[in-house]
Amino acid sequence: MKAYERLLKYVTFDTTSDENAPEDRCPSTKKQKMLANALVEEMKALGMDDAQMDADGYVYGTLPANCNEKVPVIGLIAHMDTSPSAKGADIKARIVKNYDGGDILLNAEHKIVMSPEKFESLADYKGKDLIVTDGTTLLGADDKAGVAEILTAAERLKNGGVKHGKIAVAFTPDEEIGRGADKFDVNRLGADFAYTVDGGKLGEIEYENFNAAAAVVTVNGVNIHPGDAKNRMKNAQLMAIEFNSMLPPNEIPACTEGYEGFHHLCHMEGDEEKAVLRYIIRDHDMDKFREKKARFEKIAGYLNEKYGEDTIELDMCDSYYNMKEKIVPHMHIIDRAQKAMRDAGVEPEIVAIRGGTDGARLSFMGLPCPNLSTGGHNFHGRFEYIPVQSMDSMVEVLINIVKAF
Ligand SMILES: [Zn+2]
Known part of the structure; x- marks a missing residue:
């Protein structure tokens, strides 16, 4: 046959x-x-x-x-x-x-x-x-x-x-x-x-x-009536946008090929109280893979310093390796x-x-x-x-x- x-x-x-x-x-x-x-x-x-x-x-x-x-x-x-x-x-x-x-x-x-x-x-x-x-x-x-x-x-x-x-x-x-x-x-x-x-x-x-990881970024906000919100509201959605804006804008699937790795925002949802961003992180090179993950941690740390501890929860786990x-x-x-x-x-x-x-x-x-x-x-x-x-x-x-x- x-x-x-x-x-x-x-x-x-x-x-x-x-x-x-x-x-x-x-x-x-x-x-x-x-x-x-x-x-x-x-x-x-x-x-x-x-x-x-x-x-x-x-x-x-x-x-x-x-x-x-x-x-x-x-x-x-x-x-x-x-x-x-x-x-x-x-x-x-x-x-x-x-x-x-x-x-x-x-x-x-x-x-x-x-x-x-x-x-x-x-x-x-x-x-x-x-x-x-x-x-x-x-x-x-x-x-x-x-x-x-x-x-x-x-x-x-x-x-x-x-x-x-x-x-x-x-x-x-x-x-x-x-x-x-x-x-x-x-x-x-x-x-x-x-x-x-x-x-x-x-x-x-x-x-x-690829070496592969998944990252879930949960942003905890503080919601208050918009009329009374001055210096008090912490809008989770805006902080989520801020998180994403601190990632290198050209390290995404649409801008990479060959051996270039990326982070990719696969899903986002949220309101003032809580926002969630789901990413995948990919790189063939183990050192660059680690750097990419470290960057997520650094941004989470920076924003927690700026907005208060526990504002950003970062849950990252490796999926598979090269x-x-x-x-x-x-x-x-x-x-x-x-x-x-x-x-x-x-x-x-x-x-x-x-x-x-x-x-x-x-x-x-x-x-x-x-x-x-x-x-x-x-x-x-x-x-x-x-x-x-x-x-x-x-x-x-x-x-x-x-x-x-
Ligand atoms: Zn197949």
């Missing part, structure tokens, strides 16, 4: 995760287990006899080694859920064969067009076969393409011809809501190192991500991926993620785990697509990665 055929099958399962589900509910949506069960059956049919879904909906299975030499156990990981930011049910995927490089009419009835003017990546795929949506849902190549590529590689390996060590496979729920690593059993996977196959454009390798420090001591993992790509005719490109990844948390749980491309584009939206040929290339890449010699 080809990888794209698997993908077309998997996208018929609605596996949208739910960020509002209670923290102790795993998976966040029961329907993810339907795909998990189907994958277990498929893995068993591929000769992964130990394939199993655990109580939290994580799927594990191994492809036994077919050589006696001592080679590392390599893990391959993808996630089963799709992003709640677009509809993930009733997906009507179709293949645009031999793409002509022009506009793609996704949906005649609703006049939804995907145009290379708006989505420049399309220009790279003239003559390729593109899997697209009908413009009303996401596709789910993020990350069902990863699942499909891993199992297609496993099937090819099972059919022989390539010497390989033990391959440990895992499929996780709830990656899109940041919980994919929560219940991951690194020991059960039993790999020396692993790759998540969850990236975008063919050839991307990612082993740097996996780079966990990968750099094992750069052979990156070298292996680069070589595997070149041997498959794919030019590797190392990019820094401006976000997080499950692999980052797994890396801090003792399993070095960079991220590889799936080949897809425009994730989390209705214009998501993936070229069939990119999926085929990724299957080659994965086979090359686990190849023993």
